[in-house]
Structure formats: C-alpha cells, structure tokens
Amino acid sequence: MTTLEAGASTLEARGHATKRAPAAVVVRARLTPWAYQAPLLIALVVWVYGPLVFTAVLSVLDWDLTSPDKTFVGVDNYRQLVEEPEFPRALARTGLYVLALLPFATVLPMALAIMLWKRPGKASDRYRSLLFMPVVLAPVATAVTWRFILDPLGGVVNSTFGAVGLPEQDWLGDPDTAIWAISLITASRFVALNILLYGAALVALDRRAFDAARVDGATEWEITRHLVVPQLVGTTALLAFLCAVFAGQWTFTNIAVLTQGGPVNSTDNVYYRLYTYAFTFFEAGTGAAAAVLIVVVLTALFGLSTLVRRRRVTS
Incomplete structure (x- = not known):
C-alpha cells in the first residue's frame, strides 16, 4: 500500500469514527439521567410499589400468615x-x-x-x-x-x-x-x-x-x-x-x-x-x-x- 493510499484509509477511518461519535454521545446523554435516578427508582419499586402490588394480591386471598396455603376468595x-x-x-x-x-x-x-x-x-x-x-x-x-x-x-x-x-x-x-x-x-x-x-x-x-x-x-x-x-x-x-x-x-x-x-x-x-x-x-x-x-x-x-x-x- 502506498503512502497516499494509507493516508486515505486513515482519513476514511477517522470519518467513520466521527460519524459514529454523535450517536454514542446521544445515547450516553439519554442514559445518564436514568443512571442517576436508578437508585431512587429501585427504592420506590422495592419499598413502595412492590408492597402495594403484594397487598392488592393478598387482599383477594384467604391466608392466616402461618399456613403455606393461600385460597383465592375474590x-x-x-x-x-x-x-x-x-x-x-x-x-x-x-x-x-x-x-x-x-x-x-x-x-x-x-x-x-x-x-x-x-x-x-x-x-x-x-x-x-x-x-x-x-x-x-x-x-x-x-x-x-x-x-x-x-x-x-x-x-x-x-x-x-x-x-x-x-x-x-x-x-x-x-x-x-x-x-x-x-x-x-x-x-x-x-x-x-x-x-x-x-x-x-x-x-x-x-x-x-x-x-x-x-x-x-x-x-x-x-x-x-x-x-x-x-x-x-x-x-x-x-x-x-x-x-x-x-x-x-x-x-x-x-x-x-x-x-x-x-x-x-x-x-x-x-x-x-x-x-x-x-x-x-x-x-x-x-x-x-x-x-x-x-x-x-x-x-x-x-x-x-x-x-x-x-x-x-x-x-
């Protein structure tokens, strides 16, 4: 490969990298806020919404807190x-x-x-x-x-x-x-x-x-x-x-x-x-x-x- 061809291939590779960089930056910009909010969202699911869903499910069951059997009663x-x-x-x-x-x-x-x-x-x-x-x-x-x-x-x-x-x-x-x-x-x-x-x-x-x-x-x-x-x-x-x-x-x-x-x-x-x-x-x-x-x-x-x-x- 001649020096001119090597230089052209290098410029082409840099051009492809330049075209891909904005997409990566956009993805990172979109994911970064979610990464900061992830601990709060996980805590809400575990401590608030998870228990709410479990309580709603439990409200249609018959259970005495000790027996492994839970009966659906609507x-x-x-x-x-x-x-x-x-x-x-x-x-x-x-x-x-x-x-x-x-x-x-x-x-x-x-x-x-x-x-x-x-x-x-x-x-x-x-x-x-x-x-x-x-x-x-x-x-x-x-x-x-x-x-x-x-x-x-x-x-x-x-x-x-x-x-x-x-x-x-x-x-x-x-x-x-x-x-x-x-x-x-x-x-x-x-x-x-x-x-x-x-x-x-x-x-x-x-x-x-x-x-x-x-x-x-x-x-x-x-x-x-x-x-x-x-x-x-x-x-x-x-x-x-x-x-x-x-x-x-x-x-x-x-x-x-x-x-x-x-x-x-x-x-x-x-x-x-x-x-x-x-x-x-x-x-x-x-x-x-x-x-x-x-x-x-x-x-x-x-x-x-x-x-x-x-x-x-x-x-």
Missing part, C-alpha cells in the same frame, strides 16, 4: 369489610380524628409561627426548637409518659383537678373522653411540625410590603389578617391535606399503647382496625383489603385537593 374480603359494622365505624372515627386535629394542624401552628416570625432573634430560635421537640421524641415514649400523666388514681392532671376542686376523670377509660384525649396527645406532633413548615413559608414573604403598610397606618392585626394570612392559604391547604393523611397514622401509636382501641372501641380507627385484622385475628387478606381501601380513599383525597388547587390557580 372480593369476599372487601364484602366482609363493608358488611361488618366495626370497619365503617372505625372509618367514621378516623374522620372524627381528622376534624379534631385540623385546628392543631393549621390554625394554632400558623398563629405561633407568625408570632415567632414577627420577633426574629435568638429567643425566637430557642422557642422554635422547644416547640419542635414532640417531633423528635419517640412516639411510644411520649405515649407512655401520657399514660402516667392521665392516670386516674395519681396522675398529674387528676391531682391538679382535685387540688382546685374539679371532678377527677378516667380520661382514657371513659368512652366520652378517651377519643379526645388521644386527639390532644397526637396534636402536639402536628403543632410542632407545622410551625416549622409555616415558618419556612413566612421566610419567603417580602417584608417590605408589610413595612409600607405600617407607614400607611395599618395595625399589626390588619397586616396579619389582610397581608400575611392570605399568602399562607396554599400552605394551609397543603397542611390540611397532610392532616387528613397522617391523622389516622399518628394516632395509631397512641391507640396501641394507651387504649388498644377501647374502651368499647371508642378510640378505634381504620389503621388500628387493619392491624387487628392482620395481627390479632390473623386474617391477612381482610387486613390487606382494608389497606387497599385506605389507599383508594387517600388517592381520592389527593385528586380532590389537586383539582381544587388547579381551579384556584386558573380562576
């Missing part, structure tokens, strides 16, 4: 939930928990967050840290502490009531007071967490508009009512939705430790009822059916809240 587990009076009652109590906790998830933390936001400084940071403590503490330890506080024979609350001449109560043993006691115990977590979330929303607000309102003679109450609170509507709607999602879950620990659903099922909710089906009565299929129904209800609530937000933005 919708019988769902029919049992609908026909059994305790599950609809537990669902209604879950809604009652949501309504009882809603002010502690929105109104109270908003008021406290605004108070702390208007007085910035080291003292405000210390108060915010103290108010956040219920989120850091273990829920079981908190529930055990409240058991001693509400003890009908020597608890702090009844001792204080007796000292001032008020009637003592069996707070966790009376069906009329037990559900409200569980709600108040759970409320501290909502208040603690949502103060932080409202504080993050308040930091994003422009203080210059409020200073201009003060120059024009507006009072602090007028500034809060007409300028600050309207800008927190989106945050409030989100926290109200999260309250509907987490109210049943966060009351579960307090119910399990303090009342076990009693007295007379007055504190039962759908999460504790699900736990009872699966791990007390060993009816795994019924418990899975209850879990599927809970997911359906939460998905419907999420869809409804999304629709409301979109209509509010477009209007």
Whole structure:
C-alpha cells in the first residue's frame, strides 16, 4: 500500500469514527439521567410499589400468615369489610380524628409561627426548637409518659383537678373522653411540625410590603389578617391535606399503647382496625383489603385537593 493510499484509509477511518461519535454521545446523554435516578427508582419499586402490588394480591386471598396455603376468595374480603359494622365505624372515627386535629394542624401552628416570625432573634430560635421537640421524641415514649400523666388514681392532671376542686376523670377509660384525649396527645406532633413548615413559608414573604403598610397606618392585626394570612392559604391547604393523611397514622401509636382501641372501641380507627385484622385475628387478606381501601380513599383525597388547587390557580 502506498503512502497516499494509507493516508486515505486513515482519513476514511477517522470519518467513520466521527460519524459514529454523535450517536454514542446521544445515547450516553439519554442514559445518564436514568443512571442517576436508578437508585431512587429501585427504592420506590422495592419499598413502595412492590408492597402495594403484594397487598392488592393478598387482599383477594384467604391466608392466616402461618399456613403455606393461600385460597383465592375474590372480593369476599372487601364484602366482609363493608358488611361488618366495626370497619365503617372505625372509618367514621378516623374522620372524627381528622376534624379534631385540623385546628392543631393549621390554625394554632400558623398563629405561633407568625408570632415567632414577627420577633426574629435568638429567643425566637430557642422557642422554635422547644416547640419542635414532640417531633423528635419517640412516639411510644411520649405515649407512655401520657399514660402516667392521665392516670386516674395519681396522675398529674387528676391531682391538679382535685387540688382546685374539679371532678377527677378516667380520661382514657371513659368512652366520652378517651377519643379526645388521644386527639390532644397526637396534636402536639402536628403543632410542632407545622410551625416549622409555616415558618419556612413566612421566610419567603417580602417584608417590605408589610413595612409600607405600617407607614400607611395599618395595625399589626390588619397586616396579619389582610397581608400575611392570605399568602399562607396554599400552605394551609397543603397542611390540611397532610392532616387528613397522617391523622389516622399518628394516632395509631397512641391507640396501641394507651387504649388498644377501647374502651368499647371508642378510640378505634381504620389503621388500628387493619392491624387487628392482620395481627390479632390473623386474617391477612381482610387486613390487606382494608389497606387497599385506605389507599383508594387517600388517592381520592389527593385528586380532590389537586383539582381544587388547579381551579384556584386558573380562576
């Protein structure tokens, strides 16, 4: 091969390499984001969607968690939930928990967050840290502490009531007071967490508009009512939705430790009822059916809240 032919073949090879390089670069550019997202996608499949699919399959089976035999029963587990009076009652109590906790998830933390936001400084940071403590503490330890506080024979609350001449109560043993006691115990977590979330929303607000309102003679109450609170509507709607999602879950620990659903099922909710089906009565299929129904209800609530937000933005 002559020198000229060798040079021509080299140039031709480089031309082919140049033509192939863009394709490889494009493929690499398309695959690189997926490579970064792969750990998250794998975790979602393993820890979220995989268990959801398994629960949906288990909801149409009859299984006692110990026997190797699983019998297909179709919708019988769902029919049992609908026909059994305790599950609809537990669902209604879950809604009652949501309504009882809603002010502690929105109104109270908003008021406290605004108070702390208007007085910035080291003292405000210390108060915010103290108010956040219920989120850091273990829920079981908190529930055990409240058991001693509400003890009908020597608890702090009844001792204080007796000292001032008020009637003592069996707070966790009376069906009329037990559900409200569980709600108040759970409320501290909502208040603690949502103060932080409202504080993050308040930091994003422009203080210059409020200073201009003060120059024009507006009072602090007028500034809060007409300028600050309207800008927190989106945050409030989100926290109200999260309250509907987490109210049943966060009351579960307090119910399990303090009342076990009693007295007379007055504190039962759908999460504790699900736990009872699966791990007390060993009816795994019924418990899975209850879990599927809970997911359906939460998905419907999420869809409804999304629709409301979109209509509010477009209007």
